[in-house]
Amino acid sequence: MSRFDRISTPIAGLIVVERQRRGDDRGFFSRFFCREALADFGGDGKIAQINHTLTQAAGTIRGLHFQQAPHDEAKFVSCLSGAVFDVAVDLRPDSATYLQWHGEVLSADNGRSMMIPGGFAHGFQTLTEDCELIYLHDKPYAPEAEGGLNPLDPGLAIAWPLPVSQMSPRDQALPLLPNRIVAARR
Numbered sequence: 466m467s468r469f470d471r472i473s474t475p476i477a478g479l480i481v482v483e484r485q486r487r488g489d490d491r492g493f494f495s496r497f498f499c500r501e502a503l504a505d506f507g508g509d510g511k512i513a514q515i516n517h518t519l520t521q522a523a524g525t526i527r528g529l530h531f532q533q534a535p536h537d538e539a540k541f542v543s544c545l546s547g548a549v550f551d552v553a554v555d556l557r558p559d560s561a562t563y564l565q566w567h568g569e570v571l572s573a574d575n576g577r578s579m580m581i582p583g584g585f586a587h588g589f590q591t592l593t594e595d596c597e598l599i600y601l602h603d604k605p606y607a608p609e610a611e612g613g614l615n616p617l618d619p620g621l622a623i624a625w626p627l628p629v630s631q632m633s634p635r636d637q638a639l640p641l642l643p644n645r646i647v648a649a650r651r
């Protein structure tokens with residue numbers, strides 16, 4: 466029995482991973498990550514950093530963040546409390562889905578993770594209060610390489626499920642895509 470089910474998305478390389486649970490009358494056991502079963506994470510399944518966030522208000526958006534190459538990191542994003550609408554945007558310039566986004570509900574209940582390759586921007590909106598996320602990264606944090614896209618950019622037209630309740634000042638100030646890039650995509 467596989468410990469993980471893979472669900473493909475319309476964007477090549479962007480995978481939803483559903484963690485299988487073995488329940489009994491105490492609750493359940495599930496394997497959270499496995500380098501052997503998820504060796505395609507970051508190319509060799511190695512984890513460089515694990516981050517944890519708590520976001521208290523429903524409707525909050527964090528992101529859209531990425532790191533410039535060669536610090537472009539793969540992320541394995543999971544929600545252990547509450548529920549979020551998790552979004553990845555394809556920033557790979559040669560990709561057929563360049564600048565396309567895909568969103569998935571990740572929740573404590575559905576046991577789903579988003580496995581995001583390097584070359585994507587990532588963000589999420591909380592659908593409930595008190596959402597806790599765990600991010601596995603295949604490369605370490607490199608603040609000098611940090612970049613971001615404005616999550617409310619009409620050029621991306623991300624269908625956030627809730628009215629936006631909170632964003633950091635940094636995320637509010639993230640740049641919009643240049644018109645020439647948006648026009649070229651259509």
Ligand SMILES: Cc1cn([C@H]2C[C@H](O)[C@@H](COP(=O)(O)OP(=O)(O)O[C@H]3O[C@H](C)C(=O)[C@H](O)[C@H]3O)O2)c(=O)[nH]c1=O
Nearest residue numbers: 514516518527528529530587588589600605606633635
């Ligand atoms: C990412 C990161 C940040 N930090 C510091 C930098 C800031 O002083 C503070 C908060 O960082 P930031 O405002 O980037 O946190 P979020 O807005 O939650 O962004 C995160 O959530 C979005 C959705 C992501 O995908 C990123 O992984 C991550 O940037 O932690 C660190 O010390 N180490 C780290 O690895």
